[in-house]
Amino acid sequence: MWCYETLHPDIKLGIKGKSLYKKKTAHQNCQISKTKDFGNVLFLDGAIQTTEADEYIYHEMLVHPLLLTHPKPENVLIIGGGDGGVLREIFKHPVKEAIMVEIDRTVIDLSKKYLPKISKGSFRDNRLGLIIDDGAKYIKETPKKFDIVIIDSPDPVGPANALFSNQFYQGVSKVLKPNGVMIRQTGSVFLQSEVLKNNYRRIKKIFPQTFIQLVSIPTYIGGFFSFIIAAKKINFLKAKKSKIKKKYSKFNLKTKYYNPDIQFASLQLPNNLKELVK
């Protein structure tokens, strides 16, 4: 049996496996498949979100570049992230608090049941504040301020669409402290170049420091997968690698993919991508 992703109309990934569970929630279609090469896999609206075998690449690269480059990240906001992988990596750092705003409780329940190694008990950490709500609404209404905002959402189809708007990024800027930093995924450079280009432009208008980080993740097809990192002050290209290396050792992060050299390497862009976002 082949499980196919249906995110892109003209290209698709098939993984040998079988469906374990399907549910249509108020927000999206959730599916868990059991596969041979990638362990259990979470699909949302037909798009692969995370797999037991390669989730660490995405989650480590979403968390450590920000938490190691920011001089003292204490308050972290996560929009989405219901599988718990981002939480697992955040709680390796000495943060004071992580607020997670996940719109769909089913994603958390399914992940705890079928993908327990991803959150690895992080939902029980007493530094977590879990809110089941619309992340865009939370950003608009909260009076709280954060050092770090991590937007761990699906692609801009379905419920995540509001998390890719100008208004949303203005809200993110508003909830960030003066030295704050945000990160979001913007899909495949090759297959979703418009998503990357449009969001880069939107974010660049609001944040003085904007960077693209490139990572290769087996189950996210289409070559390099992109993240946008945006900061009010911190220049990630000019950050001190020696300081980051020191913190990386001190916190004993035990990463499988991330290291400080890879962090800096991931900010180097191919010529045609530089051209795309010029």
Added chain:
Amino acid sequence: MWCYETLHPDIKLGIKGKSLYKKKTAHQNCQISKTKDFGNVLFLDGAIQTTEADEYIYHEMLVHPLLLTHPKPENVLIIGGGDGGVLREIFKHPVKEAIMVEIDRTVIDLSKKYLPKISKGSFRDNRLGLIIDDGAKYIKETPKKFDIVIIDSPDPVGPANALFSNQFYQGVSKVLKPNGVMIRQTGSVFLQSEVLKNNYRRIKKIFPQTFIQLVSIPTYIGGFFSFIIAAKKINFLKAKKSKIKKKYSKFNLKTKYYNPDIQFASLQLPNNLKELVK
């Protein structure tokens, strides 16, 4: 209609398109498909070799890091490479001669007919010496010496198998001049880690300088795609970037993917890959 790759047993890429041509040669099954997202695609024994849309990434990264880091590359040997993409990039440099040893003339004929933009007339360059023969046999028998050897072959199944052996790498070392450099592809880090590990060990026993270069190529699934670069003397991690940048500008290479920053970034390895080849 979907065209599927059949290289890996438990994971596959499907691209919307239709088959234009199929032929079984003495060496392999050749197929050309016309696709919407990737233009014309060449399959050998069911594995995607090259597509019009993303071939430049593979070909630029196979050629420019070596030809720009070697102080004066004049004689280049290509094993395989029948689509002509490597030739196109080599002839942007002031080399004296490029010998190509391709085992299957059909690959050249099909590429000229269905993928003409890849070779872009390079088969007519008078610096080319084209030999239709077994690359392993050529390496064993030739008295010639080269500055650069580029092994542009399919995966180690079918006719390319001999190009992954100890004996073959000893032959490559023999045909390289004292300052010579070689490169070969070793597949997906995630799906073909044994190919990478075994070949890295074989090559490391023969060459004092051995490096892994990571690139993300949309139609080569499985996350990072790996290359091994091996040299008799040159340390690619310690090469002078300023010199490489100067040559890159001087030769006016007009690359779409490659630039000297990406070259150095591509040599940085994730933790679990460092562990794999320790």
